[in-house]
Amino acid sequence: MEAVYELLKAVSKEHFMENMVSIPLIQPVIDNLLNIPLVGYVVALILWKPMFALLIFPGLLTLMTVLLFIIWFERKLTARIQWRRGPLEILRWAGGIIQALADGLRYFFQEVIVHRDAHKPYFIQLPILIFIPVLLPLLFIPAGSIVGIKTPYALPVVVAIVSLIPVFIVAIGWASNSRFAYVGTIREAFMYFAYEIPFILSVVAMILVYGTADMTAIVEKQTIPGIILNPVAALVFFISTIMATSRLPFEIPEADQEIAFGPFVEYSGIMFGLVMTIAYEKMYILALLMSVLFLGGGNGFPIPLLGDLAPVIWMFLKTMAVMVALAFLRSIYARFRLDQALRLSWTTMLKISAVAVLIGAALNIAQVA
Amino acid sequence: MSEREGEREMLLDVPVEPPVEMFLPIPRRFLEDAYRNDDYIVLVGPQHPGSGHMRIILRIKGDIIVEAIPDPGYVHRSMEKLAENRLYIQNIPLMERPAIMDTGNVTLGYVRAIEQALGIEVPERAKYIRTVLAELSRIGTHLYDAGILAVFLGHTTGFMWPFALREPVIEAMTRISGTRITSSFIIPGGIRRDVPWETLEFVRRVTYVLERRLKGFEKIFIKNPSVIARLKDVGVLSKQEAIKFGVVGPFLRASGVEYDVRRVEPYEAYDSLNWDVPVADEGDSYSRFLVRVEEIFQSLSIIRQAINELRSIPEGNVISPDVLDGYEEASSDIRGYFYRVFGNLVLPYGEYTSLTEASRGTLLYSIISDGESNVPYRVRVVTPGWYYLKGFMESLRGERLADLQAIYGSFGYFPPEADR
Numbered sequence: 173m174e175a176v177y178e179l180l181k182a183v184s185k186e187h188f189m190e191n192m193v194s195i196p197l198i199q200p201v202i203d204n205l206l207n208i209p210l211v212g213y214v215v216a217l218i219l220w221k222p223m224f225a226l227l228i229f230p231g232l233l234t235l236m237t238v239l240l241f242i243i244w245f246e247r248k249l250t251a252r253i254q255w256r257r258g259p260l261e262i263l264r265w266a267g268g269i270i271q272a273l274a275d276g277l278r279y280f281f282q283e284v285i286v287h288r289d290a291h292k293p294y295f296i297q298l299p300i301l302i303f304i305p306v307l308l309p310l311l312f313i314p315a316g317s318i319v320g321i322k323t324p325y326a327l328p329v330v331v332a333i334v335s336l337i338p339v340f341i342v343a344i345g346w347a348s349n350s351r352f353a354y355v356g357t358i359r360e361a362f363m364y365f366a367y368e369i370p371f372i373l374s375v376v377a378m379i380l381v382y383g384t385a386d387m388t389a390i391v392e393k394q395t396i397p398g399i400i401l402n403p404v405a406a407l408v409f410f411i412s413t414i415m416a417t418s419r420l421p422f423e424i425p426e427a428d429q430e431i432a433f434g435p436f437v438e439y440s441g442i443m444f445g446l447v448m449t450i451a452y453e454k455m456y457i458l459a460l461l462m463s464v465l466f467l468g469g470g471n472g473f474p475i476p477l478l479g480d481l482a483p484v485i486w487m488f489l490k491t492m493a494v495m496v497a498l499a500f501l502r503s504i505y506a507r508f509r510l511d512q513a514l515r516l517s518w519t520t521m522l523k524i525s526a527v528a529v530l531i532g533a534a535l536n537i538a539q540v541a
Numbered sequence: 542m543s544e545r546e547g548e549r550e551m552l553l554d555v556p557v558e559p560p561v562e563m564f565l566p567i568p569r570r571f572l573e574d575a576y577r578n579d580d581y582i583v584l585v586g587p588q589h590p591g592s593g594h595m596r597i598i599l600r601i602k603g604d605i606i607v608e609a610i611p612d613p614g615y616v617h618r619s620m621e622k623l624a625e626n627r628l629y630i631q632n633i634p635l636m637e638r639p640a641i642m643d644t645g646n647v648t649l650g651y652v653r654a655i656e657q658a659l660g661i662e663v664p665e666r667a668k669y670i671r672t673v674l675a676e677l678s679r680i681g682t683h684l685y686d687a688g689i690l691a692v693f694l695g696h697t698t699g700f701m702w703p704f705a706l707r708e709p710v711i712e713a714m715t716r717i718s719g720t721r722i723t724s725s726f727i728i729p730g731g732i733r734r735d736v737p738w739e740t741l742e743f744v745r746r747v748t749y750v751l752e753r754r755l756k757g758f759e760k761i762f763i764k765n766p767s768v769i770a771r772l773k774d775v776g777v778l779s780k781q782e783a784i785k786f787g788v789v790g791p792f793l794r795a796s797g798v799e800y801d802v803r804r805v806e807p808y809e810a811y812d813s814l815n816w817d818v819p820v821a822d823e824g825d826s827y828s829r830f831l832v833r834v835e836e837i838f839q840s841l842s843i844i845r846q847a848i849n850e851l852r853s854i855p856e857g858n859v860i861s862p863d864v865l866d867g868y869e870e871a872s873s874d875i876r877g878y879f880y881r882v883f884g885n886l887v888l889p890y891g892e893y894t895s896l897t898e899a900s901r902g903t904l905l906y907s908i909i910s911d912g913e914s915n916v917p918y919r920v921r922v923v924t925p926g927w928y929y930l931k932g933f934m935e936s937l938r939g940e941r942l943a944d945l946q947a948i949y950g951s952f953g954y955f956p957p958e959a960d961r
Binding site: 250253254255256351420421423427428429430502503504505506507508509510511512 | 583604692693694695696697698699702705765767768770771941942943945946
């Protein structure tokens, strides 16, 4: 009986209202909505901070917007650099901004071909299952006081879950059972081992700098942004992000001209649409992580009218800046060879990341003293 | 439901099995040997995104290419046989087809073989305009190959810029000849019609535009560290190897051999102009690319000099009176007289050979005439692509599989040209 009472209390409107996103600008409207019986409950649920994190920022809504925007932006930017126009025809007055949506629709109506040699259950399941490690980290990333799950171990959890993504990609390549997918999978595995250690070391360096792994605390401690405290770690993190999201010049597992999209070569229709967005979603998460660790997350001068939304906007802008920087790389670099990328990460980057850890440790000791 | 019976979706269960017996142009022993040594055979092409219309049979140990065997011929169009059933003059557009970008040089070679047979001296003005056209084609082809090399390396900007830079070149060729690429502008005895002064001035301005734009291309692609990392010390052909395998053109010069047909046996106006033969010593993919980039600059200089020379040569008279044979009024414009002049062209008995420096290397034409018919008895064409295919395959040996595309692009191998 006690348990049922607790449960009812946990899903009650009052419980949601205790921990709600406050936006002074539209507070009268929200107050009015809250008084309407059913609508009020839904509004309270959406504005409940964990649910807000899940649905609005950094969750679903922002993710969709970012996906829509960054694919368009990347194509548009590349086109401008290359003396072209880029996406234009769909929603012409807005410069073709919903091109990605149109492509998605087209993917929906295309046939999904499952070839004879594929391991059918895995081939179909994995592109959907991969969204678990891709989307789960969003729950732990805070924007001001808005966070899905608040835990002192947020940073290790996010890094651990992000590290799971390549395992799924390798599984996808294995299930595809094709030559190009096989080569791409091997390359993905090699790259995974190569960037993972510098990546984790740079995160460890930042944990040492702040003396905590709680992301909310990390953001609060950054009166000086982390990129100034430990620029070496920021550099390593940025390069690891390029490798992890297989952007040029490290677009090695998916090299179009060599192995025709590597692990994803056999997918078609909406399945291809799903696997294609994985890299962008991973890029979004790592950009969020970078803005939390190095750019001060939701910090910025407060906007009183927006209340809790101000950190959200600051964080969104910082994340987009990182993503735009990543998108820019595509039009200036050629692809490195696998052995060159491996040499770079196993020698230079490993050394630099060790230096980053040393800097982090020195800062930690200085703080303690 | 019954009236829609015919529209119902039906499942056709047609048993389609992939062909079991596949033809591979390699000996059985090669396969068995690879199998025994734990190597594996990879077929790159002909539908591979980075192979073009050819197949390369690779024997691979780990990631290292042990042996590469080419399987060309997917775009063979039997130019030589087709040429035997056409008038001499109709063969000009035909011979243009293998390398449409290189129109100036490929037609020049064929036409020079005919001129050699007839013993015609080409008017001075036509010589210079032919040179301009040939060098424009060279620039266009080198830019095209640079674009293909860039896209093989995953550098999309390096792909788009040269293709955009080709547009002014093509525009210049359009203003000269009236068509974008396959102009067939060079005819025995000269060129089809005189080029007015304004057009030549436009071409001269185009060279300056190209030079300025190429500086930007140099920054983003040629000097890009990731490009250098991919091309440097990859697919090295030493001087001896390059000579042994019969590599030609800029790829031979990249290995340190200073051989250029334009210099060795000058034709048209090349001996009266001042230009250098770019040579590199490394013989790797990067120097093969750099030599061609340098050639673009040399070509720009040649075009400017040729146009400066053309200033002092009076307009009109671009077709030799030897071929006009009574139709002297056509000497500055062949329109309306073309078949009256050339329809019954018969070459004297014998074999006539011409060597031309096409964009990708030495181009050989050999025309055999029986002395009485108005079609050639035999036309032999050996394109540069066919010459350097062996060197291309040998340079793959010992490189990594991912380097295949880099080396391919560095040779600018163009299957339609090699297959003819």
